[in-house]
Amino acid sequence: MSRNPTIAKEAAQTAWRALATLIAGQPRVRLSKDGGKSYPTAGERRLQNTLPTVPAAVRLCGTDGTVATIALDFDVSNGDTSKVNTDVTAVQRWLTRHGALWIEDCSPTGGRHVYIPLTKRVGFTEARHFVEAMSLRHTSIDPGPHRSADVGCIRTPGSPHKRGGYQVLTMSLSDAYAAAIIRNAPTIWEALRGSLKEELAVVTQQRNAPQALIEDTEYLPLSNGPRNLPSGKNRLARTGLYNTGTYDSPSEARQAVLASAVAAGWELTDVQRLMHNNTWAGMTSFYSRYTSQQRSAALRRDWMKAVSYVAECRKKHGRLPAHQKSDHKSYTSLPNTQGGPAPLAQPGSADEYRFLKDWNLARETYELKLRGTREGLTLRLLLRALGEAAAKAGSRFIEFGVRSLALAVGVHHTTVARLLRRLTNSKDAPIRLAAEGRGTRGDLYELQTPDHSTRAQENRKWRKGHTHALRPAFRGLGVTAAFTYETIELSDVPLSTSQIIQASGLSPAATASALETLAAWNLVQKIDGHWSLIGATSLKAIAEYLGVLEELFVQLARYRVERLQWRNWLDNRQAGKTLELLEPDEPYPFWDREAPDDNGYTLTDLFLGRTTKQIVDRSA
Numbered sequence: 001m002s003r004n005p006t007i008a009k010e011a012a013q014t015a016w017r018a019l020a021t022l023i024a025g026q027p028r029v030r031l032s033k034d035g036g037k038s039y040p041t042a043g044e045r046r047l048q049n050t051l052p053t054v055p056a057a058v059r060l061c062g063t064d065g066t067v068a069t070i071a072l073d074f075d076v077s078n079g080d081t082s083k084v085n086t087d088v089t090a091v092q093r094w095l096t097r098h099g100a101l102w103i104e105d106c107s108p109t110g111g112r113h114v115y116i117p118l119t120k121r122v123g124f125t126e127a128r129h130f131v132e133a134m135s136l137r138h139t140s141i142d143p144g145p146h147r148s149a150d151v152g153c154i155r156t157p158g159s160p161h162k163r164g165g166y167q168v169l170t171m172s173l174s175d176a177y178a179a180a181i182i183r184n185a186p187t188i189w190e191a192l193r194g195s196l197k198e199e200l201a202v203v204t205q206q207r208n209a210p211q212a213l214i215e216d217t218e219y220l221p222l223s224n225g226p227r228n229l230p231s232g233k234n235r236l237a238r239t240g241l242y243n244t245g246t247y248d249s250p251s252e253a254r255q256a257v258l259a260s261a262v263a264a265g266w267e268l269t270d271v272q273r274l275m276h277n278n279t280w281a282g283m284t285s286f287y288s289r290y291t292s293q294q295r296s297a298a299l300r301r302d303w304m305k306a307v308s309y310v311a312e313c314r315k316k317h318g319r320l321p322a323h324q325k326s327d328h329k330s331y332t333s334l335p336n337t338q339g340g341p342a343p344l345a346q347p348g349s350a351d352e353y354r355f356l357k358d359w360n361l362a363r364e365t366y367e368l369k370l371r372g373t374r375e376g377l378t379l380r381l382l383l384r385a386l387g388e389a390a391a392k393a394g395s396r397f398i399e400f401g402v403r404s405l406a407l408a409v410g411v412h413h414t415t416v417a418r419l420l421r422r423l424t425n426s427k428d429a430p431i432r433l434a435a436e437g438r439g440t441r442g443d444l445y446e447l448q449t450p451d452h453s454t455r456a457q458e459n460r461k462w463r464k465g466h467t468h469a470l471r472p473a474f475r476g477l478g479v480t481a482a483f484t485y486e487t488i489e490l491s492d493v494p495l496s497t498s499q500i501i502q503a504s505g506l507s508p509a510a511t512a513s514a515l516e517t518l519a520a521w522n523l524v525q526k527i528d529g530h531w532s533l534i535g536a537t538s539l540k541a542i543a544e545y546l547g548v549l550e551e552l553f554v555q556l557a558r559y560r561v562e563r564l565q566w567r568n569w570l571d572n573r574q575a576g577k578t579l580e581l582l583e584p585d586e587p588y589p590f591w592d593r594e595a596p597d598d599n600g601y602t603l604t605d606l607f608l609g610r611t612t613k614q615i616v617d618r619s620a
Contacts, residue, residue, distance in 0.1 A: 012166035013051040015173060016158030019103065021047060022180035023069045023115055023156045024058035030153050031056050033513075036162020039153055041546050042476040045520045055160050057153035060145055063278045064295075065240070065285030066121035071145050071154045072134060074112040079140040081110040087138040088112045098191045101179035105157040108165035113154065116192075117183040124149045124240050124285030125250050130192075133199035149240035150281035204244075226265035231550050233260040237274070238547060240282025254286035258306040263313075268303050275299075279545040355449075356390055360467060362430045362449040363387060371505035375419075377479050381409045382419050385469035386431060390447055397434065401442040403559050407552065408469035410479070420445075473539040476546030477517055480506055484514035485523060485533075494530035 021027060027047040030039040036055035047058060061067055072091065074084045088104070091114055095102050103115040122130075128146045135141040145154040157176065159167045169176055193200065228234070233256065236242055242253040261271055274280040287295045363383050370376035385408040389398050402420070406413040420443075423429040428450045435444040474482035487504040488495060495503070501511045515531065518524040522537045543549050 008166060008168075009051075011168070012158040012160070014158070015105075015167075015169055015176075016051045016156065017049045018173060018177050019180055020058055020156045020158065021049075022117065022177075023071070023103070023154075025060045025062040025066070025068050025121075028059040029056050030059070032162070039151075040476070041151065042478065042517065051158060052160065055155060055162050057155045057159070060127075060152045060154060061124050061149040061281060061285060062121065063281070063284065064121075065124050065149060065281065065283075065288040067124055067127040067146070068118060068121050070116040070118065070127060070130060072114040072116070072131065073142045073145055073154060074114070074138075074140045075142040076110045076140075078142060084110060084112055084140045087140045088114065091134075091138060094195070095192075098188055098195070100184050100188050100192060101182060103157070103176045103179050104170045105167045106170050107155075107167055108161050108163055112170075113156075113167070115156075115180075117180050118186075118189055119183040120186045120189070121288075122189065123250075123288035124282070125288075128240075129200060129203050130196065132203045133196045136199045136202060137196070147241065148282075149285045150238050150278070226270075228549075228553065229257075229260050229264050229266075231553060233257050234550050237280040237283040240285040250286040254283060255302055255306060257283060258302055259309055262303070262306045262310040268300065271303070272299070274544065277541060277545065279541070352394055352396065355396055356387070356447070359390075359396070359430060359447045359449055360387055366428065366430050366450075367505070377483070378409060378411055378415065379419055379423070380483075381470050381479070382416065382423070383430065384467055385409050386445065386447065387467040388469050391467060396447040398445045398447070399442050403562075407555065407559075410470040410475050471539055472543040472548045472552060473546065475548040475551070476543070477521065478514065480510045480514040481517045484511060485518055488524055488531055488533055494527065494532040496530050500531060 020029070024047055029045055029047040029052070030041070031043040031045060031052055032039050032055040033043055039055075039057045044059075060069065060071055074088055076084055079087075092102075092104075095114075095116070100116060103117070105113050107113075124146075128143070131141070131143040131146040135143045145152050155161070155167050157167050157169050161167065229237075236253060237257045240250075242250070247253040247256060258271065271280070271283070275284045278284070287298060290298050367380050367383065370379050382405065385405050386398055386400075388408065389400050389405075390396055402413040402416040405416045405420075409416060420433075423431055424433045424445075430448055430450065431445050432448055433443060434446040468486065470479065470482055474485070483504045483506060484500060487500050491503070497508075497511060497515065500506075500515070501508055504511065506514070515524065515526075519526070521542055522534055523539075523542075524531050525534050
């Protein structure tokens with residue numbers, strides 16, 4: 001490695017430009033904004049020839065579920081440097097005996113990468129089994145880059161390293177480039193797999209621990225329209241990872257996903273859309289053995305089998321019992337809060353909606369004081385969540401608990417409770433605590449317009465557009481991206497970067513990073529120095545791709561259990577049951593007595609257009 005930083009960077013740039021696109025399974029790269037600790041999906045960009053300034057890893061699995069290059073990651077955490085060097089030497093000799101070509105690089109920490117480029121792409125599952133078999137033979141190999149179809153990635157030669165420096169080729173660039181261009185024929189690939197026959201047999205026979213999945217939903221009819229897939233099936237379709245104790249082959253795994261989709265009331269086009277936009281990268285990998293012409297016919301054939309299978313199951317098992325049916329409610333109707341608004345509120349009246357518009361102006365005035373701090377961003381989101389709840393209920397009185405607000409803001413519920421106390425203790429805050437919650441009732445908050453805010457907004461006009469808290473997609477893309485997107489969304493004309501900075505209250509650096517993220521996900525575009533939205537891009541599709549909807553469903557299910565526990569505890573007290581008394585020296589078990597707020601409707605459900613019970617039941 002050259003000690004001259006300029007020469008080292010130039011060499012890294014050359015290696016990146018020559019090899020990154022030839023090693024990648026698709027022209028996508030993930031940037032690590034935290035210095036190499038993680039490579040999140042939100043940091044994904046189109047792969048370009050320009051060397052990134054931060055650690056970058058290319059995607060290994062293509063959009064068709066196949067792999068073009070086998071990446072062996074020799075990690076020093078699985079053994080010291082001498083162990084890594086010993087394993088790499090053994091692999092080099094093994095590849096030479098079979099006449100294989102390879103590319104090799106080294107990281108500043110002593111880790112090594114060996115890439116085996118292939119002329120004919122192989123399926124994701126076949127590649128994963130191969131790398132797992134190699135890890136049994138050489139224990140310093142980390143099979144992680146090939147264990148997931150949607151997140152599997154690796155740093156290629158030239159990529160910046162988290163500890164400084166770059167991934168440096170340990171061979172000449174001309175030899176590495178020749179290996180990437182010539183690649184390895186299918187006969188060499190089969191020879192390599194043949195020499196791993198014993199290890200591949202062990203991988204095939206391995207059984208994962210059984211997972212606690214609720215499969216009954218695949219055999220039960222729907223009461224009202226399509227629903228979401230169980231989280232386990234959605235995860236299977238996204239990653240391509242399945243329990244070999246449950247499914248013997250990728251064919252059985254993909255058929256299980258399709259059967260679940262049929263039972264959920266989906267259409268074939270729903271599945272095709274998720275596979276086409278690479279949200280279901282794992283599902284696509286299950287069809288990698290088919291050619292592009294055969295894949296559509298195979299999917300349709302499997303779909304018809306799933307339809308017949310689910311129809312037979314429904315006929316055999318009967319309809320869903322009445323007490324288990326989902327009580328679907330149209331999202332156009334008003335939500336039911338815990339106790340309903342106060343009698344003076346007159347929810348849904350014209351005067352009430354006029355007040356809410358005035359309150360939004362007061363909120364915007366108050367938010368000017370919150371700019372410049374990280375906590376200020378969360379407070380601004382919390383005020384938006386309260387405004388969204390009020391708009392949905394048609395009342396200035398809100399009885400949503402901290403867990404519902406936490407779902408809408410994207411923070412922990414204890415953070416929401418702390419920030420609500422801060423707001424209500426502020427003299428000029430646009431909310432006040434109207435009544436404290438008891439039992440299953442949450443705290444009741446009232447929106448208010450302070451006198452000075454009213455005077456400041458007299459000359460301001462109501463602005464068209466909905467009030468949003470943190471929409472699901474921005475859980476993955478980031479809070480600053482949410483405020484930047486909102487600023488552009490609410491503007492009637494394209495905005496320059498300086499105008500976005502002034503309107504959003506974000507720093508120039510944060511705004512530039514947010515715009516880069518939004519542009520990378522095709523949400524905004526820059527024309528003649530001004531930014532505008534790209535209407536064709538769906539925030540829901542991005543949320544599906546990032547997997548945040550699944551996280552929300554799991555969180556909702558956990559809250560449902562906590563609420564049931566709280567109700568049971570209350571019922572025991574109301575029934576007069578004797579509680580066990582503590583000894584004088586025992587601490588009060590406050591951790592078991594915190595009350596989950598009982599909300600019939602959450603803000604997350606509101607902007608997803610579903611009821612709480614519907615989402616929790618269907619994600620269980």
